[in-house]
Amino acid sequence: MDPKPADGGTVPVRAGAASIAGRVYDVETRAGVSGVKISGERIDDAKQTIPVQETDPTGHYVIEGLDKGGYTISCSGFSETYLLPGEDRVKTVTLDADSSATGIDFALEKAGILEGTVTVNGVVAANARLMTRHQAANGEPRLLGIQTDAEGRYWIGGLEQGGRRVTFILLRSEGGNIHRKIPVVIASGATTVADVEFYSGTxxxxxxxxxxxxxxxxxxxxxxxxxxxxxxxxxxxxxxxxxxxxxxxxxxxxxxxxxxxxxxxxxxxxxxxxxxxxxxxxxxxxLSATTVFCKVANLPENAFVVFIGALRGDVDLSNRSFEALYAAMQNRESFSVISPEGTGQITALEPGAYTVVAVSMPGHPSAAEALEGEALQEFISGVRITPPVIVTIQEYGQSLAVDLSF
CATH class of the missing domain: 2.60.40.10 (Immunoglobulins)
Structure with missing residues (x-):
């Protein structure tokens, strides 16, 4: 019987005759990448861990002395000039007694790099602390903390290629933080320069x-x-x-x-x-407890995200174009993202008339700022708008229900 950890933690894998072998390499040049850490864990109640291995100068690794069973193998510790696609970060391997699993490889892609200089009112922000928020067209936002050097320069590696909006947040102890949003296009294996200029007033x-x-x-x-x-x-x-x-x-x-x-x-x-x-x-x-409950039907198949919004007054969206919608949304009073089931709520509305509409986007709207040419036109062509519904809030705390359909 396998040993159990007394504290619910992990214990080393006991010696056996099975092994796992593979290689970590540059997907473009096929050259091996040395010094990469290979770790793993056995898939059972014992939570047995595999001692960390490092790849040799040719990118190869071998994990020996394993017992039969299932294992997860992961790759880490490579420089920020590389990245590993999410679906390839963990490998699952099943071993029989005395068997060997070979070809458990990890293909690293060349990462993009973002660098530049941060200034505040034209003066370099030396040793400044910032938080960066990376929003690509698809996927969850990525948060990275950075600090500038003595000359106000920053460097961010390990970025996936593609258009995105990067929000730079200058962290301050008083008076609120300052944000700057910059659309950028990251290229694999290349450096993108984006200087960040913050301005303050009185x-x-x-x-x-x-x-x-x-x-x-x-x-x-x-x-x-x-x-x-x-x-x-x-x-x-x-x-x-x-x-x-x-x-x-x-x-x-x-x-x-x-x-x-x-x-x-x-x-x-x-x-x-x-x-x-x-x-x-x-x-x-x-922020009142007034709520408009929305049910949205016939959601587009290409929808990455669907917003519902309340626009002040009776807004003409008859041509339902992207440009008209963008202009109208500048006067939004409240908005929200609907659930996968097509339901959502718009809240905190004051008494008055509102135009309620649902908008489907084929990607994250923040990342669209970095698109241009055919890529931008393709994004715009994928935007869908429901016919609007006019509602009237009579008093604070009122609740209404609205049905929308694409």
Missing amino acids: AAIEGVVYQDENTPLAAYVEAHFYESGLVSSTQCDSRGCFRLEELPAEPVELLVYMDAKPDAPVRRRSIKLELAKGGTLRQDIC
Whole structure:
């Protein structure tokens, strides 16, 4: 019987006569990659681990002394000039007694590199801490923390090729963080240069986010400046208070939202404001419990994501073009992503009339900013819009149901 770990952890695989062998190589040149770590674990209740091996100068590895059974083998420790596709990161191998499994190979692809210089108001941001958010056309966003050097330079390796939007977030201890969104195209084995210019001003916004007079909300507040392309963000404290500082004097859209609790919709609200140089604007924000429940039928097969949105007033979307939709969405009051079953909720609406519509995207809209030419036209041609429905909210806390269909 295999030994069991006393603390629920792992124990080394006991000696046997079976083995696993393979090679790690550059998929383009077929050259072996040395020094890559190969690790594994036996698939059984004992959670037995395989001692870590390293590939030799030709990229080969051999794991000997294994007992019969199933194993998972993984590859790590290669430089950020390479990447390993997600579907190839773990191999599953089944061994019989005295058997050998060969050809358990890992093919590394050349990674893309992103580098550049970070400045704030034209001055290099030396030793600055940033968070980067990489959103490709498909897949989940990837978050990477970086720090600039003494000359304000940054370097990010291990990136997959393709268009994406990278959000650079300059982390600050006070006054909110500053964001800069840059569309880039990453090429395999190549370096893309993207300098990041942050700007600050003398304007400020402060206020309180609440559900009612007695219920402050620890919401997130983002200020989007479309003229300069900057975003500033912060989270309200326990009293619902927020303050954003060093902002440019230009039109701004405040996006205020609460993370969803189990079985509760995300509350979002959009507010358009104008900031004055050197001034502090006071803006208290109500995130009401008003909800429009949406059911969307006939979802397009090519849908990567489907949004539902509420546009202030009776909006003409008769031509249902991408350009008309983009212009109309600049006046959105609230939006949300529907579930795979086609249901969703739009929340935090004030009393008034709204145009409710569902939009299907063939890829993530953020990544589309990096597309051009035929790739952009292909993306636009895949956008679908439902016929709109007009609803009227009579009072705070009201709930309505809307059916939409593509």
